[in-house]
Amino acid sequence: MTTLAIIMLTVAAWGQRLAGAFLVGPLLERRPVLSRAANLIPAAVVMAVIVQLTIANGRTLVLDERLAGLAVAALLVWRKAPFIVVVLAAAATTALLRSAT
Amino acid sequence: MDESADPDEVAGPRLSKADFATMGITFFSLGVTLQVLLIDAGTSTTRAFVASAVIFSATSEFAYLAVRDSGGSDWAAIAAGWIVATRFGILAVSLSQKLPQGNIRRAAAAVNAFDPNVAVAVQQSNPAAVEREFWRTTAGMMIGWFLGIGVGTFLGPVVGDTSRIGLDAVFPAALLAIIGNMLRKKDGAIAGAAGGLICLTLLPVVPAGLPIILSVFGVAIALLLVRQPAT
Structure with a gap:
């Protein structure tokens, strides 16, 4: 991770929270559509990050044990399992399948 | 978010000692994992520790790593980190409206806004309770997080092959759990x-x-x- 990245990501995380609390909040209250859109951004973008981390290797699509781990995680999230259980089960599934192949 | 708070409503859920411990353990394990993976990706131990201590957004660090890992430029990776950090801006919006008046206390709470502490805080029935439960949850998370990145920084160089123990599956699973409620x-x-x-x-x-x-x-x-x- 470059120094530039550390600085810019710190500005992103702290700055957007402060902007949210003091600038965006009052603005969104007056524009319901913007408010809905803002609330949907994490679902779309975090899902894209999940795709990148799970079924890609660089710019090639790869299906491997990570996807099985994510499938187990998805099932557990849907069944409302505790966070720590979701994470451990995903890691264990992936590790076990890897050791089996 | 439903704004219609019933004045007679009983106080929202308070964090039990078990919840507090779970929160700490969760952030501890996330902190350890993030450090090990950062160091595995070629970041020096000091840099990895500083990054996780100041950035306050594991999701952004992860989006950054995901892009760099796939061969993207530094700026493309930073842009991805910025976009996923909008989540925290949105959390701060819903939190700050429920806090007691005062710019400094609102700013202090806003920069610490994460999913679990905001979720607990916004369910409280009055501003004082919102603030109290927010900081109690934050304390549990932060203790776990800083211990975790401390331990992870030492473990990073000795873990070796992180994929053998399935560490690369931890973050996609964690991210999915974080957005789970939105997907419902x-x-x-x-x-x-x-x-x-x-x-x-x-x-x-x-x-x-x-x-x-x-x-x-x-x-x-x-x-x-x-x-x-x-x-």
């Missing part, structure tokens, strides 16, 4: 599916980093498909 709503599910599909389709064809940035258009698709009655 129809528009959230469509936004998520569209965002994931956009990334999947574009991945082999556009420069690295761009698929994650462009997945933001999944929001437009969800807004078009799920119309809500105008209020």
